[in-house]
Amino acid sequence: MDKVYKLTGWYEGEEGAILVNEQGFCLSAIVARMQMMDTDFGHTDMELELELPSGVVKDINPLVGRMVQP
Numbered sequence: 614m615d616k617v618y619k620l621t622g623w624y625e626g627e628e629g630a631i632l633v634n635e636q637g638f639c640l641s642a643i644v645a646r647m648q649m650m651d652t653d654f655g656h657t658d659m660e661l662e663l664e665l666p667s668g669v670v671k672d673i674n675p676l677v678g679r680m681v682q683p
Contacts, residue, residue: 617638618663618664624653626651
């Protein structure tokens with residue numbers, strides 16, 4: 614069984630809140646994919662949670678903010 618991470622929540626875009634519901638095998642791949650879709654991702658107001666393969670849910674706003682820093 615594959616270990617899938619689920620990123621859910623929202624971030625602020627030019628037109629308002631943009632919902633996030635993405636899955637992947639690692640957080641860095643999910644964040645990279647989100648940044649490719651929208652360069653604002655991670656640089657605006659956001660409320661994001663990551664569901665780990667174990668089912669534990671964590672608030673990851675600060676972590677995503679650090680991951681997208683140049």
